[in-house]
Amino acid sequence: MFARRVAVVGTGYVGLTTGACLASLGHRVVCADLDALKVARLKAGQVDILEPGLNELVVEGQAAGRLEFVVGARNAVADAEVVFLCLPTPMGAGGAADLSAVESVAEEIREVLPYGCVVVCKSTVPVGTSERVKALLQREDVAAVSNPEFLREGTAVRDFLHPDRIVVGSDSPQAAERVAALFAKLGAPTVLMDAASSEMVKYAANCFLAMKLSYVNAVAELCELLGADVTSVCEGMGYDKRIGQSFLKPGPGWGGSCLPKDTHALVQIAESVGVDFTLIKSTIEANVRQQQRIVGKVRDAVGGELAGVRVGVLGLAFKAGTNDLRDSPALAVAEQLVLEGADLSAYDPEVTGPLAGMLVVDDPYQAVKGAEAVVVLTDWPVFRTLDWVRIADLTDGHAIIDSRNHLDEDALVRAGLVHSGVGRAPLARPQFS
Numbered sequence: 001m002f003a004r005r006v007a008v009v010g011t012g013y014v015g016l017t018t019g020a021c022l023a024s025l026g027h028r029v030v031c032a033d034l035d036a037l038k039v040a041r042l043k044a045g046q047v048d049i050l051e052p053g054l055n056e057l058v059v060e061g062q063a064a065g066r067l068e069f070v071v072g073a074r075n076a077v078a079d080a081e082v083v084f085l086c087l088p089t090p091m092g093a094g095g096a097a098d099l100s101a102v103e104s105v106a107e108e109i110r111e112v113l114p115y116g117c118v119v120v121c122k123s124t125v126p127v128g129t130s131e132r133v134k135a136l137l138q139r140e141d142v143a144a145v146s147n148p149e150f151l152r153e154g155t156a157v158r159d160f161l162h163p164d165r166i167v168v169g170s171d172s173p174q175a176a177e178r179v180a181a182l183f184a185k186l187g188a189p190t191v192l193m194d195a196a197s198s199e200m201v202k203y204a205a206n207c208f209l210a211m212k213l214s215y216v217n218a219v220a221e222l223c224e225l226l227g228a229d230v231t232s233v234c235e236g237m238g239y240d241k242r243i244g245q246s247f248l249k250p251g252p253g254w255g256g257s258c259l260p261k262d263t264h265a266l267v268q269i270a271e272s273v274g275v276d277f278t279l280i281k282s283t284i285e286a287n288v289r290q291q292q293r294i295v296g297k298v299r300d301a302v303g304g305e306l307a308g309v310r311v312g313v314l315g316l317a318f319k320a321g322t323n324d325l326r327d328s329p330a331l332a333v334a335e336q337l338v339l340e341g342a343d344l345s346a347y348d349p350e351v352t353g354p355l356a357g358m359l360v361v362d363d364p365y366q367a368v369k370g371a372e373a374v375v376v377l378t379d380w381p382v383f384r385t386l387d388w389v390r391i392a393d394l395t396d397g398h399a400i401i402d403s404r405n406h407l408d409e410d411a412l413v414r415a416g417l418v419h420s421g422v423g424r425a426p427l428a429r430p431q432f433s
């Protein structure tokens with residue numbers, strides 16, 4: 001494999017992981033961001049996001065002279081053979097992806113791109129964006145490529161270095177092959193295709209995952225009403241290889257910086273070609289409903305009225321392993337509880353306050369002190385080993401709502417807590433050895 005000169009624009013979850021990992025594969029990488037403070041911290045080897053292994057790669061890459069950080073996209077690309085755009089594409093007006101960062105960087109760099117280089121869109125972008133980037137670049141000699149990213153937050157480095165697959169799409173096969181070659185060392189299945197298909201893969205994959213979760217959450221509701229146990233149901237389903245065990249855990253709804261915005265964006269993409277994508281619309285609606293169901297469980301646990309009631313919240317991040325609060329279902333549930341007048345104290349091992357309307361404390365026992373109900377909203381492993389006897393002593397009521405079926409139910413019962421989960425009927429179940 002030949003080491004290449006690579007530029008990465010945007011040093012967030014995707015850009016920083018891409019830059020640091022490509023440097024670890026032997027490429028020479030210059031990463032750019034417009035946030036001068038972030039760049040200064042990265043130069044000093046300080047990574048602000050919680051991603052195991054990333055800090056080490058950032059330090060090692062710089063020490064080896066293969067990784068550099070600069071302010072401003074133009075300062076990164078002058079010498080690059082391949083330029084990755086890892087820019088935000090947040091939910092814009094009406095739910096469509098806001099492409100302003102991608103478009104403005106394409107315009108910003110077009111005059112300084114070296115002859116014959118390739119510009120790669122790693123951001124999640126609607127079908128047609130590579131073509132749009134190519135048009136904005138106004139450069140016959142520069143090819144545009146789509147290379148969607150599938151990493152998850154909290155396991156970004158591992159996912160990047162051990163991907164299930166690499167997708168590269170371009171209307172220029174040579175350009176696609178040049179980009180694919182950068183990842184050759186990973187030995188992952190690599191699928192080459194046209195740009196439109198590659199852009200579509202990303203939305204189709206994320207929305208499928210969201211749909212799977214909304215389905216599971218809906219099955220969980222039925223289980224509660226019919227006296228079945230969703231954990232057993234999912235285990236039984238998941239052994240079918242066509243279904244699989246992963247992404248089958250019910251919870252307070254799915255969230256994070258991507259699934260919510262990408263489902264809305266796909267609905268808009270469909271509308272742009274005259275299709276009413278009701279399946280994804282229902283997926284989104286079911287997710288809102290799931291959050292409301294968890295709020296309802298807390299309301300029920302305290303006798304139907306949340307105003308003035310003290311509630312302890314365990315977990316605010318959108319999932320365990322990250323401190324990211326963007327579109328967190330945990331935060332959405334907590335905010336709804338506040339809106340209904342609850343007096344909220346919250347603890348998350350990786351989140352510090354202040355957050356509007358609630359007290360964010362740095363100790364789980366402080367969060368539950370005096371609470372009439374405790375609700376677990378994020379599946380942090382550390383919550384499983386809390387001292388439930390102590391918690392039973394500290395709380396005012398004994399209700400605990402485990403919105404992720406994450407805790408050891410027996411330990412809660414032994415502590416004298418009244419437990420309710422998701423998708424589990426409040427019935428005595430037979431014990432199998």
Ligand SMILES: NC(=O)C1=CN([C@@H]2O[C@H](COP(=O)(O)OP(=O)(O)OC[C@H]3O[C@@H](n4cnc5c(N)ncnc54)[C@H](O)[C@@H]3O)[C@@H](O)[C@H]2O)C=CC1
Pocket residue numbers: 009010011012013014015032033034035038072073086087088089101104105122123124125149150151152153257258
């Ligand atoms: N977060 C994730 O797990 C994944 C995100 N994606 C997609 O990747 C894209 C980026 O997402 P994240 O890395 O999460 O975003 P992020 O918000 O963490 O990072 C974006 C970075 O771009 C910088 N930036 C913004 N405008 C700039 C400009 N004009 N010039 C230079 N830098 C600029 C920001 O300062 C920030 O550091 C999005 O399209 C997202 O949908 C795809 C897969 C996974």
Ligand SMILES: O=C(O)[C@H]1O[C@H](OP(=O)(O)OP(=O)(O)OC[C@H]2O[C@@H](n3ccc(=O)[nH]c3=O)[C@H](O)[C@@H]2O)[C@H](O)[C@@H](O)[C@@H]1O
Pocket residue numbers: 124149150151152153154206209213246247248249250251252253254255256257258259318319320329
């Ligand atoms: O495009 C993206 O940004 C990324 O979006 C997701 O990754 P991520 O947002 O990091 O989070 P996930 O691990 O997918 O979890 C999403 C949400 O679903 C929830 N979830 C996940 C799995 C499960 O079984 N149950 C469940 O409720 C999580 O708690 C979380 O709220 C996808 O998994 C990545 O492949 C994709 O690259």
